[in-house]
Amino acid sequence: MKFLLTLAGRNLFRNKMRTIVSLFAIAIAVMVVIFARGLIIGMLDSSYSLYIQYDSGHLKVIDETYDQKEKLLSLRHPVDGFEGRGVLPMVEKIESIEGINIVIPRLKFGAMASPGDEIIRMLGWGVDPDKELEFTDIKSNFVRGRMVEPNKREIVLGSGLLNKVNKSVGDTLTIVYNNSFDSFKGSTFEIVGEIDHYLPLINERLFYIPLDQAQRILIMENSATEILIKADSMNEADEIKPKIEQIINNNDKRGKYIVQTWDEANPMLKLFNVAEYIYNVIYILLIILAAVVVINTMVMIVKERTQEIGMMRALGLRSKEILTLFIIEGSFLGIVGSFFGAIFGGMLTKYLSVHGIDYTQAVEGMMEEFFMNPVLYPVYNLENVIFGFLLGSIVTALTCIIPARRAAKLEPHDALRNI
Amino acid sequence: MKKITLFLIISLFIFSTSVLAITAEEIIQHRDDNEFIKTARIESTMIINNRGRKLEKSMVSLIEGDNGLTEFINPMDRGTKFLKRDDNLWMFFPDAEDVVKLSGHMLERGMMGSDFSYKDMMESEKYLELYNFELIGEEEYQGRECYKIEATKVEGAEVSYYKRISWIDKERFIGLKEELYAESGRLLKEIVVTRTEEIQGRWYPMESTMENKLRENTSTTFIINSIEFNPEIPEGTFSLESLQ
Numbered sequence: 001m002k003f004l005l006t007l008a009g010r011n012l013f014r015n016k017m018r019t020i021v022s023l024f025a026i027a028i029a030v031m032v033v034i035f036a037r038g039l040i041i042g043m044l045d046s047s048y049s050l051y052i053q054y055d056s057g058h059l060k061v062i063d064e065t066y067d068q069k070e071k072l073l074s075l076r077h078p079v080d081g082f083e084g085r086g087v088l089p090m091v092e093k094i095e096s097i098e099g100i101n102i103v104i105p106r107l108k109f110g111a112m113a114s115p116g117d118e119i120i121r122m123l124g125w126g127v128d129p130d131k132e133l134e135f136t137d138i139k140s141n142f143v144r145g146r147m148v149e150p151n152k153r154e155i156v157l158g159s160g161l162l163n164k165v166n167k168s169v170g171d172t173l174t175i176v177y178n179n180s181f182d183s184f185k186g187s188t189f190e191i192v193g194e195i196d197h198y199l200p201l202i203n204e205r206l207f208y209i210p211l212d213q214a215q216r217i218l219i220m221e222n223s224a225t226e227i228l229i230k231a232d233s234m235n236e237a238d239e240i241k242p243k244i245e246q247i248i249n250n251n252d253k254r255g256k257y258i259v260q261t262w263d264e265a266n267p268m269l270k271l272f273n274v275a276e277y278i279y280n281v282i283y284i285l286l287i288i289l290a291a292v293v294v295i296n297t298m299v300m301i302v303k304e305r306t307q308e309i310g311m312m313r314a315l316g317l318r319s320k321e322i323l324t325l326f327i328i329e330g331s332f333l334g335i336v337g338s339f340f341g342a343i344f345g346g347m348l349t350k351y352l353s354v355h356g357i358d359y360t361q362a363v364e365g366m367m368e369e370f371f372m373n374p375v376l377y378p379v380y381n382l383e384n385v386i387f388g389f390l391l392g393s394i395v396t397a398l399t400c401i402i403p404a405r406r407a408a409k410l411e412p413h414d415a416l417r418n419i
Numbered sequence: 420m421k422k423i424t425l426f427l428i429i430s431l432f433i434f435s436t437s438v439l440a441i442t443a444e445e446i447i448q449h450r451d452d453n454e455f456i457k458t459a460r461i462e463s464t465m466i467i468n469n470r471g472r473k474l475e476k477s478m479v480s481l482i483e484g485d486n487g488l489t490e491f492i493n494p495m496d497r498g499t500k501f502l503k504r505d506d507n508l509w510m511f512f513p514d515a516e517d518v519v520k521l522s523g524h525m526l527e528r529g530m531m532g533s534d535f536s537y538k539d540m541m542e543s544e545k546y547l548e549l550y551n552f553e554l555i556g557e558e559e560y561q562g563r564e565c566y567k568i569e570a571t572k573v574e575g576a577e578v579s580y581y582k583r584i585s586w587i588d589k590e591r592f593i594g595l596k597e598e599l600y601a602e603s604g605r606l607l608k609e610i611v612v613t614r615t616e617e618i619q620g621r622w623y624p625m626e627s628t629m630e631n632k633l634r635e636n637t638s639t640t641f642i643i644n645s646i647e648f649n650p651e652i653p654e655g656t657f658s659l660e661s662l663q
Contacts, residue, residue, distance in 0.1 A: 181495055183474075183476075186515035188516040
């Protein structure tokens, strides 16, 4: 074996340029795989996290009819608790289920402001302020002031929206809206905080008011439009869903509520799931593409060394040993190339995981539709680097079997014929 | 002699038809005499049927030419006021510190969730100035003989509907039904007058139902509980200060 290793090493250094090109191809492919995987994981994780915080939670309880009318911000199908006894006792009851971390009510409604002759359309969220801060990353996005406080006529808006309505923290803002009885109403709130968030939804459309104030102005005492639930992780949503359904069925006989997991609430996230599988296939194809360079190198080597193989076979080297020799040569290229690819891929991913890639310009139009951070931070982790290294090494070693088998199959008399 | 007799008959016929024929503009002028309000105080109720839900809103309105002030008096909306001055509309809400000015697309939305848009309620010009009229037929409607008149927007006039087809009572000169169309020819709204009354010598629609054909299962019935023409309206009634 030692002899075969020495022989393989010498062979690889016979044509240094060819070996370097093969190593380079593998290294680049592995580097791209590690970086792309880090980037995709980073992008999906960030989107999942945003959808969970601002749209669906890990699980969501809504009125069944509200599901179709959510986009219209209908107030006619609220979550009003078990048998209409109020949303807060329902929140507490769901929060007592094991495996659930936090449960929040949200009362979403459409509103407008009319500074001068312009009409600014807005989205109002009546929230439990403390819980909302715990549920989302909004706290770190306050640039001025603070979150609203319960029982106070206070409002918090995004920087973009504040600009549109030409107001700042400390001013008052009058909003107009239709209450749950379709009466057109107006109310004035004191602006106590400003949020600067990269999501256009939060920065340019959304305002927060205390849940009790939203219930008061919309005449929806004890109601919300949805309850959002966070478990320990998104993977546990399917397991927890039947527990919530059971509690609801035991306490409410009206059958009006449905429980949705994050991927049921957002068909888009289901697509993300499928995309992850597709990307995994793409990584393998990418490595195979690089391995083709190695196969090509190996085929050339077999061709060049036909007589030499014949000689070795005539001197007693068995077919299996010829196979091993060529697999060693191929694997060496795969392992060394993947090693350098893993090092550089890891370094690149690590660097960008800190500094990010700014996509702001490119995704400007998409941001209204999708929840994504326009500055992408690829995820750096050792597992991803090892994945790239192993994928590169194994795929290259496996593809080397083709030329190696060809070499092993050569009969000494055929190989020596051309001498 | 026969020739003279024939000439006389023909002349009489031509003369009589030219005297008796009424033009579309004259019909509208008569209708405007009845329905156009210079000054009035109106107490009314709006019953909104919206997909199975019935809401009732009551209000008191003061109208003087292009200006109008409406205050809602039903418990849900008590204190909400609209002030119309020329083409502008302001709203006051008891829960708000500022007066809100409505403009642009907002004015085309259903007023307080009804099938009447703010613009429908704001129209105060005489139709004769806004539309070209054509008498397109005569029909019986609700047991009354009616003129059927098509009104098409005068070029450059600012109106909510490109075309209106109205059924106007031949005897009382009051509109009994009206269809409102977009320029594309699509029927947008239909208003049917279900009760009329003669008040201070003029016929006036006291109860009418509007259906917005772009919305499903909705209709709004507007009932005038009392109307007083030419009342005394205190000075300053239509000022922004009076809203608050």
